[in-house]
Amino acid sequence: MSPTQPQCAIVTGGASGIGRCLVTELVRLDFRVVVGDLNEAAGTELVAALNASVSDSPSSSSSSTPRAVFVHTDVTQPTAFATLFQAGTDHFGAVHILVNNAGIAQADPFWATEQWRSMVDVNLTATMAGTSAAIHYFTTVAPTLPATQAAGYNTNKVVINMASMSGLVPFPGDPIYAATKAAVVNFTRSLPDFTPLFGGVRFNCLCPAFVDTPMIDRLRAQSPLHEATLGRVAKVTAEEVVQGVLRCITERELNGAALVIACQREPQELKTDPVLVELLKDSLPVIDA
Numbered sequence: 001m002s003p004t005q006p007q008c009a010i011v012t013g014g015a016s017g018i019g020r021c022l023v024t025e026l027v028r029l030d031f032r033v034v035v036g037d038l039n040e041a042a043g044t045e046l047v048a049a050l051n052a053s054v055s056d057s058p059s060s061s062s063s064s065t066p067r068a069v070f071v072h073t074d075v076t077q078p079t080a081f082a083t084l085f086q087a088g089t090d091h092f093g094a095v096h097i098l099v100n101n102a103g104i105a106q107a108d109p110f111w112a113t114e115q116w117r118s119m120v121d122v123n124l125t126a127t128m129a130g131t132s133a134a135i136h137y138f139t140t141v142a143p144t145l146p147a148t149q150a151a152g153y154n155t156n157k158v159v160i161n162m163a164s165m166s167g168l169v170p171f172p173g174d175p176i177y178a179a180t181k182a183a184v185v186n187f188t189r190s191l192p193d194f195t196p197l198f199g200g201v202r203f204n205c206l207c208p209a210f211v212d213t214p215m216i217d218r219l220r221a222q223s224p225l226h227e228a229t230l231g232r233v234a235k236v237t238a239e240e241v242v243q244g245v246l247r248c249i250t251e252r253e254l255n256g257a258a259l260v261i262a263c264q265r266e267p268q269e270l271k272t273d274p275v276l277v278e279l280l281k282d283s284l285p286v287i288d289a
Helices: 017-028 040-055 080-092 116-144 175-189 214-222 224-230 238-250 274-280
Strands: 008-012 032-037 068-072 097-100 158-162 202-208 258-261
Touching: 008 017, 008 080, 017 032, 017 040, 017 238, 032 040, 032 080, 040 068, 068 080, 080 116, 097 116, 116 158, 116 175, 158 175, 158 238, 175 202, 175 258, 202 238, 238 258
Parallel strands: 008 032, 008 097, 032 068, 097 158, 158 202, 202 258
Antiparallel strands: none
8 A cells, every 4th residue: 555655644642552553554554654742752762663674674765764753742732733744844745644643531520620621622622723734734835845745645635533432422431532522523524525625635534442552541540430431342453443544545535434443343434314414404504615
């Protein structure tokens, strides 16, 4: 699945969990990757290991060129995404893909702490900010780049937002987390009508079941409620989620799709309930882009 010319992806939250697995696979497939994360030690270590593994590979034709760079990133900061896109352009010529993967959850109930505001900022507001920054880059910055830098823009300009199964069904274990992910799903599914207006930029989100990641481990250790709920459910692997991301990158017909990733099943596109469509058919606005 390696692109004919290396394309560049930004992955937020790329130093651990799903993000780390995705970054590793993208580098293996000859993508160039900008890893954005708050954890500077983990991000720096990951990038160094990936670049070293490429330089040691006898099949590498460009071993002196790094495949990945790390940018210390707080996605809630106003300049975070501009910095990431600039890094991708400076190091790799252009950016083709943004994966809004950064996300957090909390162990304490939302009524007992103000931490939930940070969850909204990271999971939802930053996803919207990243999507907005990507649209600006793809429509305003990319067209000004030399053709040799912007190679691949005829096929790939895609934003992939990480949602969750919790955005599709009620999740009493963390209602604020569920609310942020539900908002990400509907935000993403509301965007494909604008694809022609944005010169072909595509939009997708993924809705995986729970994945064994360091974040899940922390929640289970800190909260009896999370241990009770998360400890007994079947989980998908980070590798299964990564395969869903790769489908979104390569399959243009999936524009606007929310892919549901369940345990040991092929990813399925979320479909709007036909009863709801019929009920609201005369009330839903249509965007003429």
